[in-house]
Amino acid sequence: EAGVAQSPRYKIIEKRQSVAFWCNPISGHATLYWYQQILGQGPKLLIQFQNNGVVDDSQLPKDRFSAERLKGVDSTLKIQPAKLEDSAVYLCASSRPGIAKNIQYFGAGTRLSVL
Amino acid sequence: GNSVTQMEGPVTLSEEAFLTINCTYTATGYPSLFWYVQYPGEGLQLLLKATKADDKGSNKGFEATYRKETTSFHLEKGSVQVSDSAVYFCALDHAGGTSYGKLTFGQGTILTVHP
Numbered sequence: 581e582a583g584v585a586q587s588p589r590y591k592i593i594e595k596r597q598s599v600a601f602w603c604n605p606i607s608g609h610a611t612l613y614w615y616q617q618i619l620g621q622g623p624k625l626l627i628q629f630q631n632n633g634v635v636d637d638s639q640l641p642k643d644r645f646s647a648e649r650l651k652g653v654d655s656t657l658k659i660q661p662a663k664l665e666d667s668a669v670y671l672c673a674s675s676r677p678g679i680a681k682n683i684q685y686f687g688a689g690t691r692l693s694v695l
Numbered sequence: 696g697n698s699v700t701q702m703e704g705p706v707t708l709s710e711e712a713f714l715t716i717n718c719t720y721t722a723t724g725y726p727s728l729f730w731y732v733q734y735p736g737e738g739l740q741l742l743l744k745a746t747k748a749d750d751k752g753s754n755k756g757f758e759a760t761y762r763k764e765t766t767s768f769h770l771e772k773g774s775v776q777v778s779d780s781a782v783y784f785c786a787l788d789h790a791g792g793t794s795y796g797k798l799t800f801g802q803g804t805i806l807t808v809h810p
Contacts, residue, residue: 584738611796622699622784622800623739636797671738675796682727682788682796686738 582606584687586672592693598660601690604653605674611635613684614647614657615671623671629655662694697722699785701801708775708808716770716804718759718785726787728752728761728768729798733782742770742783775808782806 585604593599605612610631615623626645628636632652640647644663649655659666669691673684702717720728727746731739743752748763757772768785785801 613797620802622786622802623798624800625797628797673739683741683744684796684798686731686740688736688738 584672584674584685586670586687586690588690589688590691590693592695593662594695595664596661598658599662599692600659601657601670601672601692603655603657603672603687605655605672606676606685609674609676609685610652611675611677612649612655613673613675614655615673617669617671617689619668626657659692662692664694667692667694697726697787697789697799699787699799699801701783701785701804704803705805705807708806710777710808710810711774712808714770714772714775714779714806716783716785716806718768718770718801720766720768720785720787722766722787724789726789728759729786729788730757730759730768730770731784731786731800733784733803735781739784775806777808777810780806780808 587602612629614626616626617623626640627647629649632649647657669689671689673686675684698721700719729744730742732742733739743754745752745761748761751760759768759770782803782805784803786798789797
């Protein structure tokens, strides 16, 4: 089966600009996650969707970050305006219902550099 | 709250050496524990998991045992190869409530294996 697809792979922007990342999860995976991975740290969950509803967005900086999963399939994460400290790899992951639902499958990520 | 602490890295070994990467955790409830591996330029991949105390997860020659009494999940491999060079992340999931499936990661340990 195809894995989690993310685009773009790399993005360079200047501070105060906006940027969007796209994720297409594995077919049939109801749960979708966005993580932020700062260099030298482990991934940190930003938002978790179950189908098209938000389960957890407690760590999402809502003044500048937004995410949507309108049809319960692919998802977009947006940053507006970007700050220098947003430089990181943004990882998307998905998991399926049932007994394996706590196994997450990750995309390759989008590396964002904010100058 | 839940947290994961990994041994400081990076770790540099010669091929066929024994590997241990320490991981300890703090959690409420009874989380599942995971080791994920991240090869250069790729997303995270599940290496192994354990879902309850005294369970041993194993894959590709790697092993880790869920030790509730010491709150540990140390990763071991008897003979490493150059191809094992990667970043290794210990993680736990949130065992219940609305955040079921949410992963908390350690900071990662960089492993480099020389021929």
